[in-house]
Amino acid sequence: MPGPRFPGRLILATRGAVPRSVLEAIVAQVSRLFALEVSLPAHPLSIPGQQDAWQGSQLLANWVTSLLERLYGDFDAMSLAVVTDDITIPVMRYVLGQAQMGGRHAVISTARIGGGNLEERASKLAVHEVGHLFDLVHCEDPVCAMFAVVSMQELDRRTSLLCRYCTADLANARCLRNKD
Ligand SMILES: [Zn+2]
């Protein structure tokens, strides 16, 4: 069964010194591709040094999306946190981003994507995770935004555009979720 309808707005949140140019690039790509209203400035997130948010020096991605849900769950909006901390989920060494499948909240990290075009790399990560919030799954096309990447080479080859299959899936998901 399809979940509740998709909101038309995305709240951006940040932790750490994320350059304004990175946020502007994310806003441009995400608002265009998903027809979402995304506004700046981003909300600063405060994450306590408490034990359960962290695994060593890495921030737990699921903890961040749960925090976003606590903060913004009552808003008719999706949310995306952009953090400078390295993030992970317990079974992985690290992740570049994480989204609640079927949920409304996602996180991306800039910790491992420096040394190249940070704006472009970060907006690719944002498009991928927001794609998951719109029910999109991983795609086998290496240039499609929904291709799952591990390396920087793969991220740099991936675009921030959806292939025609994912574009169709997005239209179908919107149709299923947004009908009365
Ligand atoms: Zn993914």
Ligand SMILES: [Zn+2]
């Ligand atoms: Zn695709």
